[in-house]
């Protein structure tokens with residue numbers, strides 16, 4: 001399975017970081033880290049923009065992050081119309097890792113607080129698609 005199964009709308013099937021999807025299938029949300037300069041990337045990059053080398057390793061994003069920003073999407077873009085309203089959030093997971101994604105529908109807007117603790121985990125979508133979302137810890 002490749003990137004064509006990521007999210008609600010198809011992305012390119014060819015991607016250097018296609019292993020990301022295999023890791024999601026295995027229940028892990030992964031980022032990459034440059035073995036040369038230590039920079040961490042999410043979404044994962046296989047080439048380091050800082051030192052221009054391609055010596056990357058994968059690591060799992062574990063533990064709790066913090067909600068740093070969010071927005072309620074009432075009118076979804078193409079491919080997401082039927083999903084709205086949903087909540088997009090930015091979570092900080094340390095090591096310079098910031099993750100942009102959806103909040104689980106289990107979290108109601110009235111319960112959201114900036115700084116609240118979140119975890120990120122894979123979520124199965126209809127039609128064999130897969131993505132990740134933020135959940136309560």
Ligand SMILES: [Zn+2]
Nearest residue numbers: 034037048051
């Ligand atoms: Zn680097």
